[in-house]
Amino acid sequence: MENIEENGVAKAKRFARLQSLERYSLHSYVFNYIRDAILDGRYKPGDALVETRLAEELGVSRTPIREAIRQLELEGLVISIPNKGVVVNGFSQQDIDDIYTIRSMLEGLAARWAAQRIDQQKLKELEEIVELMGYYTKKNDFEQLTQLDTRFHGVIYEACDSKVLKHLLDNLLRYVEQARRGSLKVPMRACQSLNEHRSIFEAIMKRNAAEAEKFMAKHISSAILNLHSLMGQNEKEN
Amino acid sequence: MENIEENGVAKAKRFARLQSLERYSLHSYVFNYIRDAILDGRYKPGDALVETRLAEELGVSRTPIREAIRQLELEGLVISIPNKGVVVNGFSQQDIDDIYTIRSMLEGLAARWAAQRIDQQKLKELEEIVELMGYYTKKNDFEQLTQLDTRFHGVIYEACDSKVLKHLLDNLLRYVEQARRGSLKVPMRACQSLNEHRSIFEAIMKRNAAEAEKFMAKHISSAILNLHSLMGQNEKEN
DNA sequence: GTCACATTAATTGTATACAATTATACAAAC
DNA sequence: GTTTGTATAATTGTATACAATTAATGTGAC
Structure with missing residues (x-):
């Protein structure tokens, strides 16, 4: 029951996204979401970005999350420590x-x-x-x-x-x-x-x-x- | 038989990599590999980068390939067209x-x-x-x-x-x-x-x-x- | 109490499976 | 011959499964 319910929520989120955004790929959607969250301070420097949590939060799987994180890493907005995780970097x-x-x-x-x-x-x-x-x-x-x-x-x-x-x-x-x-x-x-x-x-x-x-x-x-x-x-x- | 053989080759490639490189993540290895290939002209502007071919060529799965490609995309070295593929961009x-x-x-x-x-x-x-x-x-x-x-x-x-x-x-x-x-x-x-x-x-x-x-x-x-x-x-x- | 060590849980890393989309090939209609 | 449609193959997009690593927890020795 819960599974079905949760799945429904994820599907709904996805549907809303597909309508609003011009149906781009998920990783770009995730990328923009996290970048904006960092830039307007919702994610603060030092915060850990956990893939599974983000995946659940955005109603997508981990793959697009990881793709987005790799891009954020390149931009210097997050710092990734192999096998440990990524933390928000922000700017001084x-x-x-x-x-x-x-x-x-x-x-x-x-x-x-x-x-x-x-x-x-x-x-x-x-x-x-x-x-x-x-x-x-x-x-x-x-x-x-x-x-x-x-x-x-x-x-x-x-x-x-x-x-x-x-x-x-x-x-x-x-x-x-x-x-x-x-x-x-x-x-x-x-x-x-x-x-x-x-x-x-x-x-x-x-x-x-x-x-x-x-x-x-x-x-x-x-x-x-x-x-x-x-x-x-x-x-x-x- | 062929499958086992191929698997062996991939494993060997991977082992060599783990020895030589200081055991970084695969996506960074792939990223460096493709970037260098583009920058010293082995991959030429216009060339299509097919995920499965790259995966086979480097002896890894598609996931790290995709992560690397997303980074290259951000750097402007490749251009990605959703659902179609990525092509090498290079510099004029x-x-x-x-x-x-x-x-x-x-x-x-x-x-x-x-x-x-x-x-x-x-x-x-x-x-x-x-x-x-x-x-x-x-x-x-x-x-x-x-x-x-x-x-x-x-x-x-x-x-x-x-x-x-x-x-x-x-x-x-x-x-x-x-x-x-x-x-x-x-x-x-x-x-x-x-x-x-x-x-x-x-x-x-x-x-x-x-x-x-x-x-x-x-x-x-x-x-x-x-x-x-x-x-x-x-x-x-x- | 605390230190060492084992065990479990949480998280990341990687590979694979399946779905969706696009390209290709080929046949039928005109 | 060209075009149109359809089936097939190739490729990308996404999700999930499993492995490896790291963090957390607990337990016993001292």
């Missing part, structure tokens, strides 16, 4: 700072290349995004602003026309996702951020590669500075 | 150029941080490496030089004391491994490379971060230039 504040420094360089590079290679369509897309940013900044709609920020940078990743650079930046951006979310929720920062985005867009539009790179690097650097001032306020939480 | 010349550009920035950053943070032991290690480089450059021993080059950069990755940056650079270096191997096999380049390493080492020793960064970035840039002149010579091969 130092790691996040490092990522921002690295991003300021690589995003700068992306902006430089984008200024050289962007096509009219993507240019128009950027323009629209910046306009919308102006709108939502006035409205103080931080959720929309975060999304637009992601899109703005995403379009540039595409426009720089480098598979490798895009791949690197996509990952780096994900890692600091939670830090980034908090960052924009300061009105001052949102306003400053808007101006920075404007400058970057204008430099790209003018095909001024050097300026685009400079502004973008500054933009990322000021993001980390802002993050630090936020940290300073709730220092006791550490 | 443009990708390699991009990687060198990215490396010149990130290695520069690593050198900058290394100049600020390196300890006496690693500093001494660097000094020894540079001395040995001088020795083997005179001897035209390119195999040793390649190894020393890897060690030189490896020490700096360690010395910069950034988990994230080290992780990124380790991967990038692996991707251009085969390109790099050819590059040093030009006497002129070896000599020039030695001088560049010397300058970088001296800047780090003097704790001159800006100079270390500048010299390192130049070093990587000249490596790609050298690579291009090599390409120019055997252009017909494409």
